[in-house]
Amino acid sequence: MRRDFLKLMLGGAGLLALASCSTRDPKFKTYSGPPVTRIDVFKSRRVMTFYSGSRPIKSYNFGLGFAPQGHKDYEGDGKTPEGLYYIDRRNPNSRYHLSVGISYPNEQDKARALAEGVQVGSDIFIHGQGPEGRAARVRDWTVGCIAVTDAEIEDIYAMVPDGTPIMIYP
Template sequence: MTRIQVFKSRREMQLLHNVTLLKTYKFNLGFEPAGHKVQEGDGRTPEGAYLINRRNPNSRYHLSIGISYPNTNDIARARARGVRPGGDIFIHGTPDAYVNQQDWTWGCIAVKNEEMDEIYAMVQTGTRIFIYA
């Protein structure tokens, strides 16, 4: 079974098949990378266990695969704070304008376009993704 592990503080994403490491990728995050996403517009990437829930071959960020944020816990936490949880969190490529910038997304995980080609080919809808601080 394929799975993805994301280590935000190391800016390292691992693609695994069962216990075998297939590939490691470096990436950029949102403009506020520390901490779990708590509300729309906070620039953070969520932390926790999610699924890849959609694929977009026509993304304006080269290619993209969607992360199932927000889940029911995320929604409940946001409601308790009186805010909206946000959404549309993806792993995607990097437009030319952002190639030399660090942490420029709104909470997504951005890899190089060539790497996104590999990831898109190997990761299917339903793949588990674990995002760690």
Template sequence: MSRTMFGRRLFLFGLVASGLSACASKFKSYSGPEVTRVVVQKGQRRIYLMHQNSVLKSYDIALGFAPEGHKQFEGDGRTPEGAYFINRRNPSSEFHLSLGISYPSKTDVAFAQAQGKSAGGDIFIHGTNGKNGTGKRDWTAGCIAVKDQEIEEIYAMVTDGTIIHLNA
């Protein structure tokens, strides 16, 4: 094999390896205590990953652009309140990574329909993908946003089916 061909193969191998390591970096592993529930305190702008009654991790959050009160309709900018569960994950999220929340419930849908409106949906815990920060400035359409590094940890720690309590 010529030096030129060897150099090209080495270059391509390096390119593929660096691409794979960049992709793999957002997927963390976790082997600690099970996250038995997630608690969101909207007023405190905090999310807590719990094992029974012990806090494993907590993070600052940003919420919907009109966060006070329970989400009732699509486009109202509110973040839901109540008990839901993590029902899906999106490794290709526009916001780095995301975990789906089971909103709307049957009750949420029935209320919205009685008002002639849609309850909406697609509520997630997600990163920012460099689009916005977290903290006091609320900017999502009703989701819960954390920093990208934090959603990587949450994504690894929280499994589908985990209960999430969203409190005022």
């Protein structure tokens, strides 16, 4: 009887040890709500709303680039693009905690930059704070991205699949 009790205790301790060695990173959440089918971003109001069909399911406030008004014209202008794009990639090792990519530049953006003789921008993301965001003393501090808190990007990263349309309004 005593031997059986010892085996049970050792087995339980082993399971506890395995559970405590979990490699799951807490920044990777799971999402079991309704599917996100589109995102609307209103730059002037700094509100980003996630929809499932026609029903809004979540909204976030955000910061933008250091020159938030107008459509992104060229690399380094500090503006966030406007128009229809898609979530097209994700970076689990982002300098800004986590990030999901926006499909800028599209073909029209490339053609406009070429016609104007400027370098089109790239690497536009929805991302967390990172070191710059935590140090920033202003609302709009990115170079054209959409910045939310680290906790919010964890939710967004989990709930938004690649291919989701994102409409960015002035």
